[in-house]
Amino acid sequence: MSINASGWKPNIGDGQGDHERPSFTGNRALMLEEPLIFEIGDTERTGVDLADAPAANAVDRLGALLRSAPIGLPGLTEPETVRHYTRLSRQNYAIDLGLFPLGSCTMKHNPRLNEKMARLPGFADLHPLTPIEQCQGALALIHLVGEWLKALTNMPAIAMSPKAGAHGELCGLLAIRAAHEARERAGGAARRTVLVPESAHGTNPATAAFCGYAVESIPATGDGRVDLAALKAKLGPDIAAVMITNPNTCGLFERDMIAIADAVHAAGAYLYCDGANFNAIVGRVRPGDLGIDAMHINLHKTFSTPHGGGGPGAGPVVFSQALAPFAPLPFVEKQGDRFVLVEEETAQAEHHGDAFGRMVAFHGQMGMFVRAAAYMLSHGADGLRQVAEDAVLAANYVLRSLEDVLEAPFAASGPCMHEALFSDEGLADGFSTLDIAKALIDEGFHPMTMYFPLVVHGAMLIEPTETESRATLDQFIGALRSVAERGKAGDPTLQQAPIHAPRRRLDETLAARKPVLVWREQPDAAVAAE
Amino acid sequence: MSYYYTRDHEWISVNGTSHDTIATVGITDYAQAQLGDIVFVEAPPKGTKLSKGGECAVVESVKAASDIYAPVTGEVVEPNRALEGEPALVNSSPEDDGWFFKMTLADSTELEGLMNAAEYKAYVASL
Numbered sequence: 001m002s003i004n005a006s007g008w009k010p011n012i013g014d015g016q017g018d019h020e021r022p023s024f025t026g027n028r029a030l031m032l033e034e035p036l037i038f039e040i041g042d043t044e045r046t047g048v049d050l051a052d053a054p055a056a057n058a059v060d061r062l063g064a065l066l067r068s069a070p071i072g073l074p075g076l077t078e079p080e081t082v083r084h085y086t087r088l089s090r091q092n093y094a095i096d097l098g099l100f101p102l103g104s105c106t107m108k109h110n111p112r113l114n115e116k117m118a119r120l121p122g123f124a125d126l127h128p129l130t131p132i133e134q135c136q137g138a139l140a141l142i143h144l145v146g147e148w149l150k151a152l153t154n155m156p157a158i159a160m161s162p163k164a165g166a167h168g169e170l171c172g173l174l175a176i177r178a179a180h181e182a183r184e185r186a187g188g189a190a191r192r193t194v195l196v197p198e199s200a201h202g203t204n205p206a207t208a209a210f211c212g213y214a215v216e217s218i219p220a221t222g223d224g225r226v227d228l229a230a231l232k233a234k235l236g237p238d239i240a241a242v243m244i245t246n247p248n249t250c251g252l253f254e255r256d257m258i259a260i261a262d263a264v265h266a267a268g269a270y271l272y273c274d275g276a277n278f279n280a281i282v283g284r285v286r287p288g289d290l291g292i293d294a295m296h297i298n299l300h301k302t303f304s305t306p307h308g309g310g311g312p313g314a315g316p317v318v319f320s321q322a323l324a325p326f327a328p329l330p331f332v333e334k335q336g337d338r339f340v341l342v343e344e345e346t347a348q349a350e351h352h353g354d355a356f357g358r359m360v361a362f363h364g365q366m367g368m369f370v371r372a373a374a375y376m377l378s379h380g381a382d383g384l385r386q387v388a389e390d391a392v393l394a395a396n397y398v399l400r401s402l403e404d405v406l407e408a409p410f411a412a413s414g415p416c417m418h419e420a421l422f423s424d425e426g427l428a429d430g431f432s433t434l435d436i437a438k439a440l441i442d443e444g445f446h447p448m449t450m451y452f453p454l455v456v457h458g459a460m461l462i463e464p465t466e467t468e469s470r471a472t473l474d475q476f477i478g479a480l481r482s483v484a485e486r487g488k489a490g491d492p493t494l495q496q497a498p499i500h501a502p503r504r505r506l507d508e509t510l511a512a513r514k515p516v517l518v519w520r521e522q523p524d525a526a527v528a529a530e
Numbered sequence: 531m532s533y534y535y536t537r538d539h540e541w542i543s544v545n546g547t548s549h550d551t552i553a554t555v556g557i558t559d560y561a562q563a564q565l566g567d568i569v570f571v572e573a574p575p576k577g578t579k580l581s582k583g584g585e586c587a588v589v590e591s592v593k594a595a596s597d598i599y600a601p602v603t604g605e606v607v608e609p610n611r612a613l614e615g616e617p618a619l620v621n622s623s624p625e626d627d628g629w630f631f632k633m634t635l636a637d638s639t640e641l642e643g644l645m646n647a648a649e650y651k652a653y654v655a656s657l
Contacts, residue, residue: 451593508592512569513617 031502034087038519041074047081072521091502093446094310099468099476103419103449103461104201104249106279106301107308113378114304114371123370128362132341138366139339143332145369148376149297149316152384153275154288157324159317159331161364165276168296168315169207169243171328171359175294175319176241176270177211178326178356191240191269197226199250199453201274204243213240220455223413224250224421228259235267245274246290247281247417249453250410251395251461261291270294270323278302279465280392280418283385293320299365302387303372314368325354330363390466391418394473398462401477405484409456418465424458428490433458436483438505439497443479533625534601534641535650539564541625542601542644544635551638552607556629557589557598557620560654565591568620573609573631580604580633582640587630589620601644603636 026033076084093100100107118124126138146158159175162168173194180191194208197218205215216234221227226244235242242264246254254260264271273287273295279302287295299314300307307313319327330343333350341363342350379387392415399420403411407425410416424433437447437460449461464473486494498504533543539561544553562568570590580586580600587598609631613619620628635641645653 454594509567509569512567512590512592 030090032087032090033502034084034091036519037076037081037084038072038074038521040080040084041076043070043072043075045075045077047075047077095308095467098445099464099472100308100446101448101462101464101476102308102446103251103421103463104276104452105308105449106277106298106418106463106465108279108301108304108465109467110304110306110310110371111375111378114374117374118367118370120370123366126366132339136339139332139341141373142363142366142369143334143339145299145373145376146316146332148373149318152282152286153295153297153318154286155292155295155318156288156321157319157327159319159328159359160369161328161330161359161362162296162315162317163360163365164300164313165201165274165296165298165315166203166207167313167359168298168317169203169272169274170210171315171317172272172294172296172319172323173207173211173213173241173243174356175317175323175326175328176272177213178354179270179323180240182326182354189237191238193238194240195231195234195242197244197248199224199226199248199455200243200245201249201276204245204274208241208243218242220250224248224252224410224455225254225413226256226260228256228263231260232263235263235269237268239264239267239269241270241272243272243274245277246287247277249277249461250455251416251419251421251463252410252413253281253417257290257292265291276301277418280388280395282388283381284388287318288320293323294318299368299372304375305365305368305371312365312368314365314372316364325352326356327352328357328359329355330358387466391464392416394464394466394468395420395462397470397473398464398477402480402484405481405488406460419461419463421453421456422460422462423456424460427458427484427487431487431490431494433460435494435497436460436480436487439483439486439494440479441498442500443483445476445479533647534644535647535653536599536601536644537653538599540598540601542641544638544641548638551635552632553602553604553635554629554632555586555598555601557624558650558654559624562621562624562628565589565596566593567591568617571610571613571617571620571630573613574606576606576608578606580606598630600633602633602640604634605636606631606633608632 095107095109122137123141126135132139142160146160150156150158159171162171180188184190192214193216194213195216195218196204196208198220208215218231218234219227225248231242242260244254244257244260246257248254261271270293271291273292275287275295275297278297282302294317296315296317299305299316300311305311305314329347329352330341333340333342342352347353347355376384395418396415399408399411399416402408402420402422406422408421409423410421433450437450440447450459452459452461464476483494496505531543531545533541535541535558539558540555541558542553542555544551568589568591572588574580574586578586580603582600582603584600585597586600589596589598610629612627613630622628
């Protein structure tokens with residue numbers, strides 16, 4: 001009789017294998033060590049088969065630009081190239097892999113329906129100089145998204161072209177500056193200062209400075225909101241605008257917004273609102289009702305278009321009646337059944353001669369408009385309202401589930417909006433927010449936003465968005481609770497985290513002090529290769 | 531040598547208060563501890579005119595970039611070149627080798643509005 005001729009006799013073992021023994025390759029099963037592309041390719045190989053260049057002819061045409069020595073670009077075959085980038089991509093974290101709790105970023109799911117619509121050739125392959133008569137569908141779509149945004153904000157005018165949030169801020173401030181310059185031409189005094197709260201996005205003061213304004217900050221009250229009295233005290237004939245983020249970066253709704261708007265307008269200034277956090281109030285609050293003069297809307301946050309390496313942003317700006325005449329060109333207008341593009345040649349005739357100019361050469365991010373339109377139409381008005389409600393509910397669930405283990409500085413201020421904010425108070429001596437963030441990597445989550453906003457020490461800002469299920473939130477809360485408890489107990493292994501990531505904790509100080517920005521061939525490696 | 535301190539955590543040291551006194555400016559030990567590892571210091575070049583309370587230098591740590599404000603009015607006579615190659619001096623010796631720049635004193639009475647060492651210590655304790 002034949003007894004197990006194959007020799008296959010698995011030893012199940014106790015499941016407590018030796019984790020520390022390094023493999024021959026340095027790989028850990030599916031976690032593959034991948035060198036730089038310069039280190040795997042060599043200059044003797046190529047993945048393509050090109051005909052030899054007609055050398056004599058090239059010399060004639062390139063003159064002094066002719067290369068005198070090889071530049072050492074790596075040559076790789078197609079499978080080597082594909083594998084290199086696929087391996088690198090496996091070390092990445094993405095919203096398609098799990099919860100992405102970056103506060104202030106609204107990392108929500110990007111519905112596949114959006115992607116399908118954006119790839120329709122009629123939208124995707126359109127040239128920006130296509131004659132108006134041949135791209136009526138695209139103009140109709142831009143107009144549709146603009147009308148939705150105007151309705152959702154109750155603002156009468158919109159600029160669709162800004163390419164991202166900060167670009168939208170710039171657009172808003174340029175319109176405000178144009179309005180002030182028009183007043184100056186009518187004899188008004190110049191205004192040189194923009195007020196920005198301490199808890200503002202860092203781009204706000206940068207935008208104001210870029211527009212040539214001096215920036216002064218407004219302090220926050222103890223409950224994390226703009227200090228109305230301090231704001232009123234700073235208002236005066238030199239103030240051009242006040243920039244407020246609402247909901248703010250502490251995750252709180254600015255309750256005094258109408259009083260702020262009244263005070264700003266009484267002082268002859270304009271109110272800019274950073275709408276980056278619109279996701280928390282879309283369908284529930286119309287910023288136009290609060291007296292806002294200009295606000296950008298991040299389509300790549302609230303309306304689910306990809307961002308964070310996944311795609312370009314889009315930051316349309318809505319304007320009040322007062323600023324509408326100064327809004328930039330071009331914009332889409334519906335005339336009867338036809339859509340037209342109001343540009344420089346037609347602006348005067350269309351009574352838009354005060355437009356401050358253009359933000360971009362063409363129309364903005366068409367692909368993002370298609371995705372946002374797909375999101376709006378598939379959700380409907382009621383669906384968008386529920387987006388805001390669910391996003392706020394999820395953030396409050398995180399806040400209340402963790403406030404017993406992590407210090408929540410504004411927990412007593414009432415419910416938060418779209419994001420939960422914690423501080424590093426209560427962690428053991430020598431333990432920091434950075435340790436918590438690094439340990440979350442070991443737990444398989446992207447870390448939260450850390451050390452922002454600046455008004456909270458060791459801030460941890462968590463925005464779960466409406467995307468996540470209760471089960472996912474519970475797993476994340478459990479992981480963060482476990483990590484926080486280790487931080488409070490002073491568990492020294494926490495300071496070693498991440499332990500399971502492809503790389504351990506990097507020396508950020510050394511990287512900043514002695515950055516290596518250019519790859520250079522190591523002399524000894526070159527010798528070894530020969 | 532007398533040290534004076536601002537509420538924004540700069541220190542200024544002077545030897546006497548005559549019109550040709552040269553003062554030295556830096557950030558306090560408390561400030562460097564709060565900032566963490568300093569990775570870059572941009573000190574004002576020689577000849578820069580400073581006015582009290584105005585931005586005069588930038589210090590970057592791993593955590594944040596922060597503005598430094600001139601504690602008094604005057605003119606920069608010498609930035610600390612050693613910080614260009616070794617910003618860590620601000621961490622290891624904030625109130626000595628890690629000085630940012632030396633400056634003239636336009637109005638020595640401005641020093642009177644600043645805190646002395648004991649007052650600054652009490653101020654930091656209250657934060």
